[in-house]
Amino acid sequence: MSRSVMMSELSWPEYKRRIEEEDAILLLPVGAVEQHGYHLPLGTDWIMATEMSRRAAERVGGIVAPPVMYAYKSQVRSGGGNHFCGTTSLDGNSLIEMVRDVLKEFARHGARKIAVIDGHYENEFFLTEACDLAVRDMRYDGITDMKILKMRYCEEITDEAINTTYPNGYPGLSLEHGAVFETSMMLHCFPHLVDVSKISDDPPADFPPYDLYPANPDWVPPSGCLSPAHGSTAEIGKMLVDEFTGLVSRALEAEFRGAEQK
16 A cells, blocks of 8 residues: 555545654645636646645645635636636635634644645635734644644746746736646646637736726636747646745755754
8 A cells, every 4th residue: 555645535534643753744734626728627726725735745745635626716817817607705704714713623633833735826815824823822722842844836937947837928927827837837737627729719818906896707718828828838838836835845845854954
């Protein structure tokens, strides 16, 4: 039987042993159920956050908790908006309280090194609040040695990766929704979930420098992608996945394994 890093595949005694004896880092992927154009699945964000967590966990001695699949509301200028069928979102307070509770449960069972790996842009500050409140709550309960690292798995992108992915010019991370980055990574990791024949010819979105409430769906290309995914390849996806796995792994090692390496 192979050694799994997925919490949901472990028995409770094995999970307990790894936390206590191996000082395992516990990774919580957080994604979204959100449209990603005609060619990618609704689960793209949580699927990739979980996969990046899995790959990093295998490098650093970690365990990947079941993902938080639902997310804060998709925004027009970053995710196409909440009006697309299938985009299933949470109010901000709901996400905060869900993640806060889960983090406290991890700590209650002995985890002290926890990483929240985000795959959905709109989650950022709600996850910040969840982590802050969880740490505060645990201090009230006498647990003062819990440490939480929070990051997007694509927190940094090298110029080399950008230039390789977009040789004709980078539209910017704000328009990278259902586009070449995500499509290429999915082609590398989960090609059976990508239908390249349905990649849209919509031009890149051109948004004004403000938001409207209620949102104006006419601002968004019909496919929901904010820039075209043409040019996506599994080879580009491998380069990006390797880069982001390294980024997450180095962050975990720096914060949770640094003292052991000195």
